[in-house]
Structure formats: structure tokens, C-alpha cells
Amino acid sequence: MEVYDHLPLPEYKGNLQRRKRRGGGYRFPENRQKAEYYEKNISKANEIVRSFKEIKTKFKGKLTPRLIYRIKVNQSVDYKTFQKTLYSLGGLTVLSVSEDKKGYWVVFSNDEELQVFKDKLAQYSGIQEGKKYNFFDAIDGIDDIPKEEKIGDLIKKEPPEPGKVNYFNVELWRMEDEDLYKFISELKNTYDDPRKFRITDQLITKSFALLRVKMTTEIFEELIELKEIARIDRPFYPSFRPYEYNQIDISGFxxxxxxxxxxxxxxxxxxxxxxxxxxxxxxxxxxxxxxxxxxxxxxxxxxxxxxxxxxxxxxxxxxxxxxxxxxxxxxxxxxxxxxxxxxxxxxxxxxxxxxxxxxxxxxxxxxxxxxxxxxxxxxxxxxxxxxxxxxxxxxxxxxxxxxxxxxxxxxxxxxxxxxxxxxPGNFYELEEIVENYPHYLVExxxxxxxxxxxxxxxxxxxxxxxxxxxFNPSFGETEENMWTPIAKKHExxxxxxxxxxxxxxxxxxxxxxxGNLILRDNYGHLTxxxxxxxxxxxxxxxxxxxxxxxxxxxxxxxxxxxxxxxANQFPHKSANFIKNLLLQSAEIPLLPRFKGNQNQKLKSTWRVLGYGFPDYEKAIHSFDNRIVLLDEGEIGLNEIKVFTVNLPKTFFETKGRKRISVVLTFNPPTRATRGDSYLGNRMEFKLFHSVHPSEIVEKYAEINLEEVGDETTPAALKKYEIDLVPGTNIRKAGCHQKGWKEYKREPRNLPNPPLTLVLINSNKWISDESYKQPYCVSLIVEHSEKVQLYDMIRTEVQQRVRIR
Missing domain, CATH: 3.40.50.200 (Peptidase S8/S53 domain)
Incomplete structure (x- = not known):
């Protein structure tokens, strides 16, 4: 089969307007009684202050403790606006954000008496006159972080014995550098006996601060009370099993x-x-x-x-x-x-x-x-x-x-x-493994x-x-009645x-x-x-x-x-480019036998197999009936790019299975403290047919990417959108995205040229408004029959692509 180089994906140039974000209000929670709300949170505030004072007294002259606690947020809020609001509550600095912006936010307070919080809470609740401070509508309450939530699973399984010295991983809340390094320095000098306490290693990055600490159980019990401590656990250990076997002569290799x-x-x-x-x-x-x-x-x-x-x-x-x-x-x-x-x-x-x-x-x-x-x-x-x-x-x-x-x-x-x-033998007997496979993988x-x-x-x-x-069944055994392979090939x-x-x-x-598991029950023991x-x-x-x-x-x-x-073929290309080719070449070789309706089965499949099994030849080559078009570039925050290609009508008119696939790879900044969006910016793509790209550009210019939420397709374009699987909301959660559409028979409403791909980049928490996100996006059109598509698409692309 003839092989070709991949083709450039032509970009359509058009002006897109950007709108400034408008602020939003807060919803008043159902059944909230303000007087009761006030009493509950004043009590919580006093308890946080009391426990903090106990820590200050206990470590006086050794440590300068920081007041860190958590706030429970009951609705999705705009991060930048709410961050400023929290800072007005006595200089609260956000250390961690919950998923979807709802749930617990961890904060560091300069106001050690929580006096500003108490005053504004009183005004919100009507206890004293003043401003309304309606941001409290979004706050269920405040609380100390329970000690139990700081203790890792390994410690819970094997609690440290009194008098023993153990190694621990101690994760600190990622405070500002000045506070963080000061705390670590003070902590090193808090205990003067290196046989009982010693920090043996540390690593501080943009997202986390981690210490390796050798300490006694008694000191562990003291440190877990410190509010700067986010988590303590026993050190990481590997999960694999080396297993050697017999010799093969390679002298002639x-x-x-x-x-x-x-x-x-x-x-x-x-x-x-x-x-x-x-x-x-x-x-x-x-x-x-x-x-x-x-x-x-x-x-x-x-x-x-x-x-x-x-x-x-x-x-x-x-x-x-x-x-x-x-x-x-x-x-x-x-x-x-x-x-x-x-x-x-x-x-x-x-x-x-x-x-x-x-x-x-x-x-x-x-x-x-x-x-x-x-x-x-x-x-x-x-x-x-x-x-x-x-x-x-x-x-x-x-x-x-x-x-x-x-x-x-x-x-x-x-x-x-x-x-x-x-x-699976850690949880099930052999019959249960066979009966529950592959469902237990997701359940x-x-x-x-x-x-x-x-x-x-x-x-x-x-x-x-x-x-x-x-392998080598014993004399008298047959494979069929002695051994049970759990998975079939490609499962x-x-x-x-x-x-x-x-x-x-x-x-x-x-x-x-x-590998696979091929098992037999040997008197209650899995072999x-x-x-x-x-x-x-x-x-x-x-x-x-x-x-x-x-x-x-x-x-x-x-x-x-x-x-x-x-990479040997493209040694100077980026990781985005290489990953894109690899993902675009992947296919799910065999749908597993998952339970549920079609959507549930597909969701389980993506959870276990992702986008599937890759193919080297498909990654590096285009063919007459399978053409890869790529673009690698940069895109600004809250901006879109539009790409278009005039797919020949013969693609749809020729009988046979047809497939259109899009892959997007990008490498955004990340932050572990942002549970609402671990990625600093989110990208996604939409694919349209039968509509001129200028109309698509016009409709997207009318929407504000910071405000639209999950739905980023303008209503007027819905009827032209090609629904790809997985759906947009599943795809766009990550930075390695793939969506495809298969036509197993002739479409009732035949799509018309051109195919237009819209690339969307939405900011989540990046403060640098000039940030440009590197990306690689590819579009594949593939036909099961020997249709000579490559030359037709290459000619059309060469006429339109902008020389860079």
C-alpha cells in the first residue's frame, strides 16, 4: 500500500471579538435561618480560634503557627471574584479549591481572632447593622480540618507503635514561599534530638511541599495537630513483582x-x-x-x-x-x-x-x-x-x-x-472472578x-x-478442564x-x-x-x-x-505532536463485555481502554483512503481557532464504512491545589459540516467563552454539528482528547463540504492574560474502500493553506 506524508490542516482566518466577563450573584440557600446560621458559625469560629491558641501555646518559642482552616462552599462560584471576597475576610489566602468549586476550600488567615469574619457574619445575619455581604449565601460554614483526614491510608492500616521511630511523608499546605520556608526552618529546629526527629529530604514545587521525616510516634502525634500539615503517611512503595525464568540460547541471534x-x-x-x-x-x-x-x-x-x-x-x-x-x-x-x-x-x-x-x-x-x-x-x-x-x-x-x-x-x-x-484474587474466588469479569474493573x-x-x-x-x-500442563491434564483464562485476546x-x-x-x-491471568483453583488457593x-x-x-x-x-x-x-521519524517535534499521532492511530480492538445500555458500556470501555491500542504505521503515514491533516501552533486564552477542509463528495457517496476522527493534545500548566480545575486552561473542539466557516466565525464571535459553561456550541450551529464520541464533556476534561464519528451506512442527510473544526481555549485560573497555549490538533478522514482521497485533498489543501 502506498504511503504518504501527513498534510497540513488549513486554518481559516477571521476576526473574533472577546467580551469581558460579567460578575454574578449568589443564590440564597433553601431553608437557611440566618440567626441559626450565625450561632452555628460563630461557635465554629470560636472553636477554631481556641484550638489555634492551644497550638501557639504548645509550640511557643519554637514555631510560629499559621491559622489554616476550611470553608464549605455550597455553589459553583467564580474563582477570581470569590478569592477577592475571601481576602476581604481578614486577608484569607486560598490554599486549595474543591472540585467544581463546591465543597471545602482550604484557607490561610492573617486574622488570628477571625474578628473580621465574625463582624461581617453578624452584619449578614442581621445581628448588627451594616452591609448585606451576600457572599455568605455561598458559604455553608467554616471548620477545622479534622486530624483523621490528614492521616494517610498506610498509617490507618498500620498505625505507628509507641516509642518507635519511622519514616513518614509529610505534605504541607502550599503557602506562599516566605511562610513555607520559614515554617520548615522552624520545624527543623523544634526538636533537638536527631534520633527522635529529623527532616531527611524535602521537595517544593509550584503545586506542593513535601518532606521526608524520620520521627517517633510521639512527635508524629504532635505534628498531626499542626494546621500547616495537609497529610502524613508512610512512604510510597512500588507495586510490581519481579519473576525470573529459564534460559534461552541466543548465540545465533x-x-x-x-x-x-x-x-x-x-x-x-x-x-x-x-x-x-x-x-x-x-x-x-x-x-x-x-x-x-x-x-x-x-x-x-x-x-x-x-x-x-x-x-x-x-x-x-x-x-x-x-x-x-x-x-x-x-x-x-x-x-x-x-x-x-x-x-x-x-x-x-x-x-x-x-x-x-x-x-x-x-x-x-x-x-x-x-x-x-x-x-x-x-x-x-x-x-x-x-x-x-x-x-x-x-x-x-x-x-x-x-x-x-x-x-x-x-x-x-x-x-x-x-x-x-x-x-482480582485479592477480592474474589475463581468462580467469582469469571462471573464478575470485566465488570469488577469499573465497579x-x-x-x-x-x-x-x-x-x-x-x-x-x-x-x-x-x-x-x-504452559507445560502436567501429565494427564488438558488445558480446557484444568486452566481458566480470564480474558480473551484484546480484552x-x-x-x-x-x-x-x-x-x-x-x-x-x-x-x-x-499479559493475562490463567488460573486454576488448587484446594482453595489460586494457581x-x-x-x-x-x-x-x-x-x-x-x-x-x-x-x-x-x-x-x-x-x-x-x-x-x-x-x-x-520520535526517530520526527526528532524535532514536540510531545504534543508525537502524542497526537499516537492517539490518532489508536483504536479499541474489541469492545469488552460490560453491563448496561450502550452508553454505559462505552463509558466503562473508555475507563479501562481509553482510546485503545495504537498502530505505528498509521501514526507516521497517511494512505490513499486514510488521510491525516495536522496543525501545531499556539492559541490565546478565551480564544478560538477555525480550520476547514473541503472533503470530496466521493467520501460519503462511495459505499463502505467511513470514519472521521479529531485528536487534540496540549500541555497546560497544572496546580494540585485547584480541585475545580487541575488544568490551568481547558481546550475543546467542535466539528461542523455543510456551513461556511465565515458563518461559524460570526456565531462564535457572539458568545463569551468565560461565561458559556459546558455548552460551547452556538444554538444556530447545532444542526450542523457532527456529534463525536466520546461526548464533549468527557473529552474536554483532559489534555489528550479524541472524538470520532463512524458512518457504517449512507447517512440519511448527507453531510456537505466543507468540514470545519473549531478549537476553543477557555481560561480557568491562569493570571497571565498574554499566555499562549501550545497545541497540536489533527483531523483524519478514513474510508474502508480503496478510495483515492489523498491526492484530491492534497490538491485542495495546497491551494488554501497559508504558508508559515
Missing amino acids: KVLPPDDDAVGILIIDSGITSNHPLLEKSVGGEENFQEVEKETQDVVGHGTAVAGVSIYGDIEKCIVEREFAASNWLFSAKVMYGEKDLRGNIWAVYDEEKLLESQIYDAIRTFLDNPEYKIKAVNLSFGSVNDILKEENNRQFPLAALIDELAQEYSDVVFIVSAGNQH NVDFRIINPATSALSLTVGSIASEPRY PSPFTRSGFGINGMIKPELVHFG ENIGGELVLLSNNPTEKLFAFDYGTSFAAPQITHLVGLI
């Missing part, structure tokens, strides 16, 4: 290094075995970012396995073909080390003295700041099984927030993260994605199963985790082969058949060149491998 001009891939993991005969020709550099194991060598085995997949893809295919041709140069950052248990098993462990976030921060900067490495992909195949994204009141995890900040800064590098694993909250898979700017990768197979792996992500964004976005696992590289090549394992840990580097291949 062809092992080829990457091309000299190939770009680099960075693996952040347990290190690599750089002298492995299948890796040694591809290693561009390796460094150690933990201090327990001094060598860079991979003791655990996980990093070597991940590295092998990232540069070779399908290891088993390489074995069959007897050729290992590395796609990219390999770089390794070691952030974990191996530790043996009493049985001699080796487990991955993190340096107790250092924050994992600090190690990753140092590792990424060290490698990505070196231009000679030409690194275009960073793979992180680990996650914290205890940091599960909850359905409500979720807040971005520090590690995921860090990755997003770095991904925004290093805008030419694609970050890839595994979705995480959860074994059981313990299968939700984990930190750092919630990262918005990374590509999060889930796992699908390959063809079921059985979700029975252990993969599901979304949605922060603010409902589609996560994971992509899937790849990560796994190794045939469900993938072939990987072993970290002990002198004993065993290959290992077997399964997990999203190994699906993620399959995507990293594809990113590396695409």
Missing part, C-alpha cells in the same frame, strides 16, 4: 545497536543490567539516584525487564525472528534498590532517607538537561497501591503533580506511566488508577491480554486498573499487551499458569537471559517503544 541518530529513552526504575548481551550495545548512560546501593546495576530485575521492552517492543517476537534490533538509545535512572526477605526473595525498596519525588526530580533534570542524550521519552512503570484515586474530593498526588510540572517544562519529551495492577473502587498514573500530561497505559496459551487484562482521572479526564488513554505472562529480559544474564511476568508495568514500555519509533 543478531543483536543490533540503535542508529547513531536515534533519540533516547529514559527508564526511571530499579536500574538496568547494562552488560546484558541484549542491552549492552544500546546503553547511552546510567546514573544512581539513591544512596543505599552504590552501584547502578539492577538487583531487582524490574528495570531491566522494562528497558528491554522499551527498545525492542515484543521480546517474544524478537526471539522467534532471532533478531534484536534496538530502536533507541537507552538511559537508566536508578531510584530503587533490592532487598532480600527471610526466604531470599528480592524486593524493590526505596531509600528511606529520600523522597521518591526528589529522586525523580533530580533524575529527570539530570538526563533531560543534557542535549547530547536527545531524550524524547521517559518511562515510569511503578505506582503506589495505596494512593488510589477516589471518586470524590480527589486531589492530585504530589508525585503525579511533579511529573505534570516537569512534562509542561520539558515540552518536547513524552512521559509514559503505567496504570497500575490489582489482582470495584480498589481497581481505580493509582499514583502517578493520574498524571494529566503523561500518557497513562493500561493492559490488554494476548491470545490465551498454556482488558484482568489485573489492569481503570479511570477516570482527575476531574474526570480519560485515563488510561492507551493500552498495550501486558497461575505462566502462559499468561510476557517474555522479558532477566537481570541475571549469566544464569537466565529471560524472565516471565505480567502487568501494566510492561504494557507502558510497549507504548514507550512506539513513542521512540515515532
Whole structure:
């Protein structure tokens, strides 16, 4: 089949007016009695002041405590207006905002007696004369942040024992730098015995402030009372399982290094075995970012396995073909080390003295700041099984927030993260697994994605199963009556985790082969058949060149491998561009057997499979009957761009399946404290047919993007809009968006040229009004028949596209 370069997506130029935002009022809550409201909140205010004074007395001469509490907001409010309102209540500074702007807002107050709050509350309630202060309509009340909500899940599962010294992650509310650094400095000097208290590491970014603290249980109980403390938990630990297997002779294999001009891939993991005969020709550099194991060598085995997949893809295919041709140069950052248990098993462990976030921060900067490495992909195949994204009141995890900040800064590098694993045997017997698969993946909250898979700017990768197979059944057994494969080929792996992500964004976005579970019940104990696992590289090549394992840990580097291949073709393109091509090439290979109506089934599918399984050839090439049109550029806040292409009528008139697909990728600033919108700006797209783009421009000039809310299609254009799936509100939650329309038969009302794509950029909290958002948008038209579309569209585009 003939292959072609992708085509530019022509932009239609038109003037769009921007209107200034108008302020809105507040709704008075039903059944509110102002006198009762006053008494309740005066009592709460006095309680907050009393508890704060106790803390000041307790830490007098050591710490200068800050008054931090929370305000419950009962309706969606304009952030900028409400932020100013809160500041008028005694200089309240917003530290954290709830989702949808409703719920708990965390604030820092300069008014330690809450006197201004009390006075204005009294005037609002009619207790004393004065102004109305109707903003109280939006406030249900104020409250101290309960100590229980600051304690992490690991501590709740395993409370610290009296007299013991443990390591903890202590997250602070992200105050202004001056207050934050002063507090940390004072905290370091509060306890003078380093055997009982010591801050061993810290990391402060735009979104969070995190400390690694070694302290006694008694000091832990004191610190949890401090209002500056947002959360304390035991340190992060990895969720994967190294598993080695038998040796294969590779003496006759062809092992080829990457091309000299190939770009680099960075693996952040347990290190690599750089002298492995299948890796040694591809290693561009390796460094150690933990201090327990001094060598860079991979003791655990996980990093070597991940590295092998990232540069070779399908290891088993390489074995069959007897050729290992590395796609990219390999770089390794070691952030974990191996530790043996009493049985001699080796487990991955993190340096107790250092924050994992600090190690990753140092590792990424060290490698990505070196231009000679030409690194275009960073793979992180680990996650914290205890940091599960909850359905409500979720807040971005520090590690995921860090990755997003770095991904925004290093805008030419694609970050890839595994979705995480959860074994159904932890919850169900074999019959229950078979009966409840795949429904438990979306119904059981313990299968939700984990930190750092919630990262918005990374590509999060889930796992699908390959063809079921059985390994070495015992004599007299048959595969059919002894082993039960849980998933069919291309169905979700029975252990993969599901979304949605922060603010409902589609996560994971992509899937790849990560293995299956093939089980049998052995007297009440689940036994796994190794045939469900993938072939990987072993970290002990002198004993065993290959290992077997399964997990999203190994699906993620399959995507990293594809990113590396695409980046070799487009080495100077941005991460937005590379991710766009990858997402545009993806398709859901098989609809899982989910319950419910069609909409419910589709929603469950997107939660588990995202946009599907990508294809390298489709990512880098256009074909006669499948044409990719792209535009990469920048767009201002609260602005739109319009693109148009005159699709030939033969596209619809020729019988066969037709598909139109749009992908948008962008890299907005993020902020973990903004639960209402983790992304600083939201982008979306709308697709229209049979209407001239000038009319679309005219209608969009009449609306104010800051005021329209969820519906951004002007009423007059509704009948021309092509309804894409997933719907707009699901798509626009994230910064990796895809929508498509399939015509399986001739449309009753045949769409007419042109196709017009509208790109919309709405500001959420970015203060710099001159900010320009980089993006990449692509439009695909595809026909199942051998229709010669490419030349027709290329000719039309070349006549209209503006030379840049």
C-alpha cells in the first residue's frame, strides 16, 4: 500500500471579538435561618480560634503557627471574584479549591481572632447593622480540618507503635514561599534530638511541599495537630513483582545497536543490567539516584525487564525472528534498590532517607538537561497501591503533580506511566472472578488508577491480554478442564486498573499487551499458569537471559517503544505532536463485555481502554483512503481557532464504512491545589459540516467563552454539528482528547463540504492574560474502500493553506 506524508490542516482566518466577563450573584440557600446560621458559625469560629491558641501555646518559642482552616462552599462560584471576597475576610489566602468549586476550600488567615469574619457574619445575619455581604449565601460554614483526614491510608492500616521511630511523608499546605520556608526552618529546629526527629529530604514545587521525616510516634502525634500539615503517611512503595525464568540460547541471534541518530529513552526504575548481551550495545548512560546501593546495576530485575521492552517492543517476537534490533538509545535512572526477605526473595525498596519525588526530580533534570542524550521519552512503570484515586474530593498526588510540572517544562519529551495492577484474587474466588469479569474493573473502587498514573500530561497505559496459551500442563491434564483464562485476546487484562482521572479526564488513554491471568483453583488457593505472562529480559544474564511476568508495568514500555519509533521519524517535534499521532492511530480492538445500555458500556470501555491500542504505521503515514491533516501552533486564552477542509463528495457517496476522527493534545500548566480545575486552561473542539466557516466565525464571535459553561456550541450551529464520541464533556476534561464519528451506512442527510473544526481555549485560573497555549490538533478522514482521497485533498489543501 502506498504511503504518504501527513498534510497540513488549513486554518481559516477571521476576526473574533472577546467580551469581558460579567460578575454574578449568589443564590440564597433553601431553608437557611440566618440567626441559626450565625450561632452555628460563630461557635465554629470560636472553636477554631481556641484550638489555634492551644497550638501557639504548645509550640511557643519554637514555631510560629499559621491559622489554616476550611470553608464549605455550597455553589459553583467564580474563582477570581470569590478569592477577592475571601481576602476581604481578614486577608484569607486560598490554599486549595474543591472540585467544581463546591465543597471545602482550604484557607490561610492573617486574622488570628477571625474578628473580621465574625463582624461581617453578624452584619449578614442581621445581628448588627451594616452591609448585606451576600457572599455568605455561598458559604455553608467554616471548620477545622479534622486530624483523621490528614492521616494517610498506610498509617490507618498500620498505625505507628509507641516509642518507635519511622519514616513518614509529610505534605504541607502550599503557602506562599516566605511562610513555607520559614515554617520548615522552624520545624527543623523544634526538636533537638536527631534520633527522635529529623527532616531527611524535602521537595517544593509550584503545586506542593513535601518532606521526608524520620520521627517517633510521639512527635508524629504532635505534628498531626499542626494546621500547616495537609497529610502524613508512610512512604510510597512500588507495586510490581519481579519473576525470573529459564534460559534461552541466543548465540545465533543478531543483536543490533540503535542508529547513531536515534533519540533516547529514559527508564526511571530499579536500574538496568547494562552488560546484558541484549542491552549492552544500546546503553547511552546510567546514573544512581539513591544512596543505599552504590552501584547502578539492577538487583531487582524490574528495570531491566522494562528497558528491554522499551527498545525492542515484543521480546517474544524478537526471539522467534532471532533478531534484536534496538530502536533507541537507552538511559537508566536508578531510584530503587533490592532487598532480600527471610526466604531470599528480592524486593524493590526505596531509600528511606529520600523522597521518591526528589529522586525523580533530580533524575529527570539530570538526563533531560543534557542535549547530547536527545531524550524524547521517559518511562515510569511503578505506582503506589495505596494512593488510589477516589471518586470524590480527589486531589492530585504530589508525585503525579511533579511529573505534570516537569512534562509542561520539558515540552518536547513524552512521559509514559503505567496504570497500575490489582489482582482480582485479592477480592474474589475463581468462580467469582469469571462471573464478575470485566465488570469488577469499573465497579470495584480498589481497581481505580493509582499514583502517578493520574498524571494529566503523561500518557497513562493500561493492559490488554494476548491470545490465551498454556504452559507445560502436567501429565494427564488438558488445558480446557484444568486452566481458566480470564480474558480473551484484546480484552482488558484482568489485573489492569481503570479511570477516570482527575476531574474526570480519560485515563488510561492507551493500552498495550501486558499479559493475562490463567488460573486454576488448587484446594482453595489460586494457581497461575505462566502462559499468561510476557517474555522479558532477566537481570541475571549469566544464569537466565529471560524472565516471565505480567502487568501494566510492561504494557507502558510497549507504548514507550512506539513513542521512540515515532520520535526517530520526527526528532524535532514536540510531545504534543508525537502524542497526537499516537492517539490518532489508536483504536479499541474489541469492545469488552460490560453491563448496561450502550452508553454505559462505552463509558466503562473508555475507563479501562481509553482510546485503545495504537498502530505505528498509521501514526507516521497517511494512505490513499486514510488521510491525516495536522496543525501545531499556539492559541490565546478565551480564544478560538477555525480550520476547514473541503472533503470530496466521493467520501460519503462511495459505499463502505467511513470514519472521521479529531485528536487534540496540549500541555497546560497544572496546580494540585485547584480541585475545580487541575488544568490551568481547558481546550475543546467542535466539528461542523455543510456551513461556511465565515458563518461559524460570526456565531462564535457572539458568545463569551468565560461565561458559556459546558455548552460551547452556538444554538444556530447545532444542526450542523457532527456529534463525536466520546461526548464533549468527557473529552474536554483532559489534555489528550479524541472524538470520532463512524458512518457504517449512507447517512440519511448527507453531510456537505466543507468540514470545519473549531478549537476553543477557555481560561480557568491562569493570571497571565498574554499566555499562549501550545497545541497540536489533527483531523483524519478514513474510508474502508480503496478510495483515492489523498491526492484530491492534497490538491485542495495546497491551494488554501497559508504558508508559515
